[in-house]
Amino acid sequence: MSLLVSSQSMFFAGPLPLSSGATISDYSLAYETYGTLDAHRSNAVLVCHALNASHHVAGVYADQEKSEGWWDNMIGPGKPVDTDRFFVIGINNLGSCFGSTGPMHANPATGRIYGADFPVVTVEDWVRAQAALLDALGIETLAAVMGGSLGGMQALSWTLQYPQRVRHAVVIASAPSLTAQNIAFNEVARRAIVTDPDFNGGNFYEHGVIPKRGLRIARMIGHITYQSDDLMNEKFGRALRNAVEGDVAGTDFLYSTQEVEFQIESYLRYNGDKFSEYFDANTYLLITRALDYFDPARAHGGDLRAALAPATARFLIVSFSTDWRFAPARSREIVKALLDNRRHVSYAEIDAPHGHDAFLLDDPRYMSLVRSYFERIAKEGATR
């Protein structure tokens, strides 16, 4: 049985200053909580989301089938992050399309839909907004902040912006910044969206259209980079769309450039179509840009050690061997910079075949590692 949960929202009347120098005059944040905040307010765990996710981290919505949260395998009663012990908070980030203020909402200054005018937000901005929500919830200190991929960047940023408010940071399948190749993939996806005639300069809402062509391409590119080459070969290989299992040669080729010939094509098209039905194009631009901009070492002339010096949290860093989007070497950069600062770091490089997607999946070593780490955190809390 999954936890029954519901989405909440909090309105913030004051302006939020952004890294860019712009401000958001007022805004709402969608969030969910699971478990109970203890009397000392010391068992809160903040979970930060990545590109295609939301504050709906765990549990299901009443009367809604297949509504499991995106990390429901990790978080819940008796799960690695045990909501019988921890008070877990999921927050939807600003600029997202899943409930918090974003490009499809009205700009209070003009009364018009933000669209492409929604200000560029950074990981640092998100963390600042998350901190405002925690303030409102009366939570001063987090037992842990955790996230995978872009979520891991937010967890890392928490330890730099609010070191005194974070006891542990769990940074999974993440990186201290994007590589040129990472930025390149983001840029191709953005160009596909922006050059889709239905994008209309970002004001497609007014035109009653959606730049689905661009969103499909963006999602297809994403899917390729989330998986390992090995896993794709195992799942799809060169099987034809109508292949019978065990029949290597399969049926004949269609000899077509536009019809689906291989299963991998059908998989990509299906996922591209699905994504284009629900994801906002402006949000896609904003979130990939937040990824591009994240680079705490930049203000320190590229010196990650200096950048991470303010962090006082204890860290669990996890990477996956076949993740070529955020390769283990990138996690090791974080580990090294923390060790150079004499910080407490546990690091695990998990030999999993699933590529970047592994952080969302049920690898038993990964799950039991996170479970052990959170059991340790729970014990610390008990002895306070």
Next chain:
Amino acid sequence: MSLLVSSQSMFFAGPLPLSSGATISDYSLAYETYGTLDAHRSNAVLVCHALNASHHVAGVYADQEKSEGWWDNMIGPGKPVDTDRFFVIGINNLGSCFGSTGPMHANPATGRIYGADFPVVTVEDWVRAQAALLDALGIETLAAVMGGSLGGMQALSWTLQYPQRVRHAVVIASAPSLTAQNIAFNEVARRAIVTDPDFNGGNFYEHGVIPKRGLRIARMIGHITYQSDDLMNEKFGRALRNAVEGDVAGTDFLYSTQEVEFQIESYLRYNGDKFSEYFDANTYLLITRALDYFDPARAHGGDLRAALAPATARFLIVSFSTDWRFAPARSREIVKALLDNRRHVSYAEIDAPHGHDAFLLDDPRYMSLVRSYFERIAKEGATR
């Protein structure tokens, strides 16, 4: 001084039967030759081209600046493939947009531009057409057939379709088939082109437009996969568009999702734009499909050893350590299958940082390896 060369064309009046069961009723092949065919007609070397290339392999065109052939560093007088010794032939493949019969030509059966109706062609079809041109040139046996990437697939296919006509095959940065990930990248590029409204179902010529948006995306994806992550980091890293050398932090961010922020973005956009000016969209679909379909093991239940049994040529196989598009492991599959057939194979895995693009570049070990191999071929010819 580069060789002065000129493009030639040969018309074939007979129909060419294709792998798909269709035929091309008549066709022209554009080609170039360099050097002199010897009296025994035994010094011919056929060079097969990859996706974005043509029969213009070496030399320059008179009165045309920057017109060096795409492998001019490899082929020419005194170069690794020495045109003072060898008679080198470059052929433009059917379906291409650089001179041979392709989608922008009229279908003699209907009098209308082929467009998307140009029949799907395979590596095997190309090799059959190349053989017809060699017949017409009076060349029965090739001293060598060579190519990189998709060109290497053609070289390999030559040894299977016409084993008695090939003494040596030089297969560089190639693979015995595409992986699921390779097909996936091709499919995203094709979808970007096909879903561009200007594609008009492939008949964009009639509408006086070009699906440039799609071509740009296709080319950007291509560029990412041609280069290694390391090389991209070295060339571009996270440098901003206006970065001053040595200034890591650079100037301020623009905080824009659509403007160029990082140099890598400017590089990709520039190359996408350039490509969209000259490359035919239907050709892109055809050539990527030929890549997808190539899989000699398929007719043998996936057994590459059985598939390569007909090959009697001697092989030089070359791969590059950082090529993640056609990784060294794929070349080793070819090497193993040939060795299992007790064939003569030389194999070199070159530790080069340039990714897939390395096969076109001037790595000195690579160049001297090919030079040595062709000197050996030349000596064989001399002792006949």
